[in-house]
Amino acid sequence: MINPVLALSLFFVVLLVVFLLFRPEKGFYWKFAGMLASNEKTLMEDVLKQIYHMEHAGNTGSLLSLKGTLDISEEKLVKVIAGMESKGLIRTDGTKISLRQEGNDYAIKIIRAHRLWEKYLADKTGVDKREWHHLAERAEHKLTKEQVDDLALSLGDPRYDPHGDPIPTSKGDMQYIQHVSLPLFPVDKQGYIVHIEDEPESIYEQIIAKNLQVGAQIKVIEANERRIRFSSEGEEVVLTPIVANNISVAEQRRSGVFRKNTRKLSGLKLGEKSKIAGLSRECRGANRRRLLDLGFVPGTEVETCLSSPLGNPRAYLIKGASIALRKEQADLVLIEMNNDIAYGN
Amino acid sequence: MEKSNEIMSLVSELQWEVGEDFHDKLVEGIYSDASRIAQKAVLKEDGKKHFNIDAAIDKVVTSRVFGFPIMLLLLATVLWVTITGANYPSAMLNNLLIGMGYPFLKEMAVTISLPWWLTGFLVDGIYLAMAWVIAVMLPPMAIFFPLFTLLEDFGYLPRVAFNLDRIFSKAGAHGKQALTMTMGFGCNAAGVVATRIIDSPRERLIAIITNNFALCNGRWPTQILIGTIFIGALVPPYLSGLVSAASVVGIALLGILFTFIISWMLSNTVLKGAVSTFTLELPPYRPPRFWKTVYTSLIDRTFIVLWRAIIFAAPAGAVIWLVSNIYIGDNSIAANLIQFFDGFGFLIGLNGVILLAYILAIPANEIVIPTILMLTAMVYGGTGVGAGEGVMFEFDSQMATADLLHAGGWTLLTGLNLMIFSLLHNPCSTTIYTIYKETKSAKWTTVASLLPLVVGIMVTFIIAQVWRIFMG
Amino acid sequence: MATEANCDGCAFNNAANLKKLGVNVSNVNFVVALAGNPNTGKSTVFNALTGLKQHTGNWPGKTIARMEGGFSYNDKRYKLVDLPGTYSLLSTSEDEEIARNFILFGNPDVTVVVVDATRLERNLNLVLQILEITKRVVVCLNLLDEAKRHHIKVDERVLARELGVPVVGTSARFNKGIDALIKVVHDVATGEIICKPHVLKSISGNIRHAVNRLTSEIEKHFEGITNSRWLAIRLLEGDQSLIEALGDNRIADMVDNQNRVMEKIAV
Numbered sequence A: 001m002i003n004p005v006l007a008l009s010l011f012f013v014v015l016l017v018v019f020l021l022f023r024p025e026k027g028f029y030w031k032f033a034g035m036l037a038s039n040e041k042t043l044m045e046d047v048l049k050q051i052y053h054m055e056h057a058g059n060t061g062s063l064l065s066l067k068g069t070l071d072i073s074e075e076k077l078v079k080v081i082a083g084m085e086s087k088g089l090i091r092t093d094g095t096k097i098s099l100r101q102e103g104n105d106y107a108i109k110i111i112r113a114h115r116l117w118e119k120y121l122a123d124k125t126g127v128d129k130r131e132w133h134h135l136a137e138r139a140e141h142k143l144t145k146e147q148v149d150d151l152a153l154s155l156g157d158p159r160y161d162p163h164g165d166p167i168p169t170s171k172g173d174m175q176y177i178q179h180v181s182l183p184l185f186p187v188d189k190q191g192y193i194v195h196i197e198d199e200p201e202s203i204y205e206q207i208i209a210k211n212l213q214v215g216a217q218i219k220v221i222e223a224n225e226r227r228i229r230f231s232s233e234g235e236e237v238v239l240t241p242i243v244a245n246n247i248s249v250a251e252q253r254r255s256g257v258f259r260k261n262t263r264k265l266s267g268l269k270l271g272e273k274s275k276i277a278g279l280s281r282e283c284r285g286a287n288r289r290r291l292l293d294l295g296f297v298p299g300t301e302v303e304t305c306l307s308s309p310l311g312n313p314r315a316y317l318i319k320g321a322s323i324a325l326r327k328e329q330a331d332l333v334l335i336e337m338n339n340d341i342a343y344g345n
Numbered sequence B: 001m002e003k004s005n006e007i008m009s010l011v012s013e014l015q016w017e018v019g020e021d022f023h024d025k026l027v028e029g030i031y032s033d034a035s036r037i038a039q040k041a042v043l044k045e046d047g048k049k050h051f052n053i054d055a056a057i058d059k060v061v062t063s064r065v066f067g068f069p070i071m072l073l074l075l076a077t078v079l080w081v082t083i084t085g086a087n088y089p090s091a092m093l094n095n096l097l098i099g100m101g102y103p104f105l106k107e108m109a110v111t112i113s114l115p116w117w118l119t120g121f122l123v124d125g126i127y128l129a130m131a132w133v134i135a136v137m138l139p140p141m142a143i144f145f146p147l148f149t150l151l152e153d154f155g156y157l158p159r160v161a162f163n164l165d166r167i168f169s170k171a172g173a174h175g176k177q178a179l180t181m182t183m184g185f186g187c188n189a190a191g192v193v194a195t196r197i198i199d200s201p202r203e204r205l206i207a208i209i210t211n212n213f214a215l216c217n218g219r220w221p222t223q224i225l226i227g228t229i230f231i232g233a234l235v236p237p238y239l240s241g242l243v244s245a246a247s248v249v250g251i252a253l254l255g256i257l258f259t260f261i262i263s264w265m266l267s268n269t270v271l272k273g274a275v276s277t278f279t280l281e282l283p284p285y286r287p288p289r290f291w292k293t294v295y296t297s298l299i300d301r302t303f304i305v306l307w308r309a310i311i312f313a314a315p316a317g318a319v320i321w322l323v324s325n326i327y328i329g330d331n332s333i334a335a336n337l338i339q340f341f342d343g344f345g346f347l348i349g350l351n352g353v354i355l356l357a358y359i360l361a362i363p364a365n366e367i368v369i370p371t372i373l374m375l376t377a378m379v380y381g382g383t384g385v386g387a388g389e390g391v392m393f394e395f396d397s398q399m400a401t402a403d404l405l406h407a408g409g410w411t412l413l414t415g416l417n418l419m420i421f422s423l424l425h426n427p428c429s430t431t432i433y434t435i436y437k438e439t440k441s442a443k444w445t446t447v448a449s450l451l452p453l454v455v456g457i458m459v460t461f462i463i464a465q466v467w468r469i470f471m472g
Numbered sequence C: 001m002a003t004e005a006n007c008d009g010c011a012f013n014n015a016a017n018l019k020k021l022g023v024n025v026s027n028v029n030f031v032v033a034l035a036g037n038p039n040t041g042k043s044t045v046f047n048a049l050t051g052l053k054q055h056t057g058n059w060p061g062k063t064i065a066r067m068e069g070g071f072s073y074n075d076k077r078y079k080l081v082d083l084p085g086t087y088s089l090l091s092t093s094e095d096e097e098i099a100r101n102f103i104l105f106g107n108p109d110v111t112v113v114v115v116d117a118t119r120l121e122r123n124l125n126l127v128l129q130i131l132e133i134t135k136r137v138v139v140c141l142n143l144l145d146e147a148k149r150h151h152i153k154v155d156e157r158v159l160a161r162e163l164g165v166p167v168v169g170t171s172a173r174f175n176k177g178i179d180a181l182i183k184v185v186h187d188v189a190t191g192e193i194i195c196k197p198h199v200l201k202s203i204s205g206n207i208r209h210a211v212n213r214l215t216s217e218i219e220k221h222f223e224g225i226t227n228s229r230w231l232a233i234r235l236l237e238g239d240q241s242l243i244e245a246l247g248d249n250r251i252a253d254m255v256d257n258q259n260r261v262m263e264k265i266a267v
């Protein structure tokens, strides 16, 4: 017979070891696996991408600028660049580094994979948007061309990623929208957010915290060197110019009505009625489609009819049916501000 | 090919033109047509406000105060009605099939002078296994399924999902998992198929893997019997029915608790990801058609499930008879295996008999109890009926069963751990096969099969050690 | 429309002509699909017609797989296909895929859309989409008893006129209106009733323009196609299955089928 105290202690020791090895993120096993993952191919593709972005922004690539953005030793970088040149991907001219056609195509392929993956994460998985970029950085190196094309198909061949950047088609075409950064956008003019830069992270965090999203309507109320004050989806937001600089805005392309007096459906109290003003841009993919199918279309009357014992989810009466939504989803449905609408036909 | 290329390039070009909100505009367009037509065609009879009974019921069953108690009460009532209601018909069937049918067949065998081993194989093995399954399973199922279908037809199930969603979402799972879980109370294989209503792959996998924690019908006979013998016996007789029912409800709730815990663990490790969408239409209440529901659920569900159990029980009965009657050395195969499992069985507060029974019962959980009784009788010398050793039988009274188990060295700990192990172990073979069909992945099927077993072993192990430390 | 579809228990009380064939679906003349929003009574209608016992239950999503059964009426044999409920054919969700694919590629001779009379508007969303796909549609206005209980009345004539397809009121659970439904399904299948389905009116602006351009392009390539507009819409949405179907000639097959059905009716 085994002593129960001894048996129990042994058991917990084994449990602890397993936990330390495999606990999410910080487990030793994962750390070890992560170390093996970053290899030469990854590095090369990162370099290609960087040069592409630099050229796109009108600059030329150089060893120095690459080293600054990529955070690796010069030794390694030189080696990678030499390898790339011999593969015919890039051309070096003094300190200048530029992409050859082949390298350009390669870079676009990587960008396509990256943006599609972000779109996939946004539409299909519900992964937090703070993690999209990070995860896509990893996925872009692993996906094969076929996988990327399949992914595009299954997402309905999307044209823009969730940050508003165009996704290159399989042939490499893409269309940028004409835009300016928010501080430069004229006051009192109606526009919409076309792009939110997700790097550097600290600034991206601040933008997210304000609940701003690509596609959201915007009207600048006040702009000076200390602050930018504007309204977006019915809420007033104040940002410092540095942060606002990472938001790009274009003029309203469609003649939509500017929604100023909207609020979130989740704020509609039990028994209150209102009308749907629209779905927030943040509501994407399958979720958006399902809500539309269920009748959450602009102009529809809605009433909060039930709350579950724990307060969330709630059920909303819409077009004769009561539909239960979680709070996070009801946050994405916008309703009209005044709820005293006259009812009648 | 030519055609499709031309069309596709035009599509490509037009897609840039229509922009991202094509879908929105389209649906809005369709709905505006729909509402125009509906306005013309629908006539509300009068302007009067009618009392809305649906809304009134909903207010109560989802209320902060009554929501959860009502759910619990309904679960307890359904179980209690099933347990007490099944007693009498079970005894009757038992009397009929085993008390009368069994001796009759034996006599027949003698009359046509079958060799003893063939009689043993056919009558003591196959027939008795099937008879036992019918006697034990038919009555509770014939009560449970109609009750459950009545609730389903009334429209209560989606409200359960609505009430529980908060907890599921905290566990990183989908609210509709509550629906598949309730389906699992009937049959786990059916519960696994029902997960198709969850359209996020990650959350669907969680629902599939954890469905086994919903105590299915096949495992109730075990729970009811052991609960009655070991837990119901702790209190005075007039309370024992209620307490046994409460112990079974307790195990079912423990299963729900494990559903949450394991869902949470999965969604924080291997099936990481945030919660996707949850939209659930709460249908209007519809008064069920009582007799029709009872009739169809009897015919469709009960007999189908019963048929499956019989099919699995027959060969299992044969195998049990064989392992008890084929000898290696001085002992039968069964005795050898029991000895082999005894050590590990002790470690987790069970014994070799129980473990062997669970291995033999992988095809169908329903036959666990008869197997255990038969094996115990064989090893510890009960007074069995029939020819050869290892005859499956039902003891006339629960007292006799209790005596036999106590003779086999069972304690309250054994009983308790058996109830828990019966909740937490690998799914039956049908469910495993269904999981494979639904996931099309050997990996996830393995995870879904072994995870509950590992959890079960850990839980019973801890209970056994703690018990031994504190209770001597 | 050739025949008046809505009629309570009048002329055609043809119960005698209906034979439930259960699972026997051999030698059928027509294939009939049962589509509709979740929880509107499709499986109940299915059971009433075939005598089978497809599970029903009062929650959306009860049926998760396709189920087939047979019945015969007036010496024609029918195969009836019960489908999982769908809110829309425009989504890409997996739980709605089975129904979506069957309605589009299964080429049913008649599609019966079972709608909930108490929530007409939201059900019409699906009906209007199906009308874009096929002409041979019968709307089964189910749950009339519930509607009555909730003091809601639906004018079937107006609805039929607006939609351009026959509308039959039923209470499937109580077997009411099922005879009339079969009769109308029969008439549509055999071409005695020719439908002129409603065309979507409220699509606007650049979307209408794009859809129209693509529609005429598709019609140019596939002659005799009847649901070109729907294909155009789906292609613009980037529907993966359709793009594949375009590649592997399934669309061409579909057009052939449509033409065949037309001939069948003409004969």
Ligand SMILES: Nc1nc2c(ncn2[C@@H]2O[C@H](COP(=O)(O)OP(=O)(O)OP(=O)(O)O)[C@@H](O)[C@H]2O)c(=O)[nH]1
Binding pocket: B153, B286, C036, C037, C038, C039, C040, C041, C042, C043, C044, C045, C055, C056, C057, C058, C059, C060, C061, C062, C063, C064, C083, C084, C085, C086, C142, C143, C144, C145, C146, C170, C171, C172, C173, C174
């Ligand atoms: N009162 C009434 N109830 C009905 C009628 N038709 C169906 N029901 C009930 O409505 C519920 C749903 O019926 P189903 O036939 O399962 O619905 P379904 O359209 O197949 O549902 P899904 O398979 O989930 O899409 C069941 O409880 C039926 O008994 C009717 O005409 N009147």
Ligand SMILES: [Mg+2]
Binding pocket: C042, C043, C044, C055, C056, C062, C063, C083, C084, C085
């Ligand atoms: Mg159904």
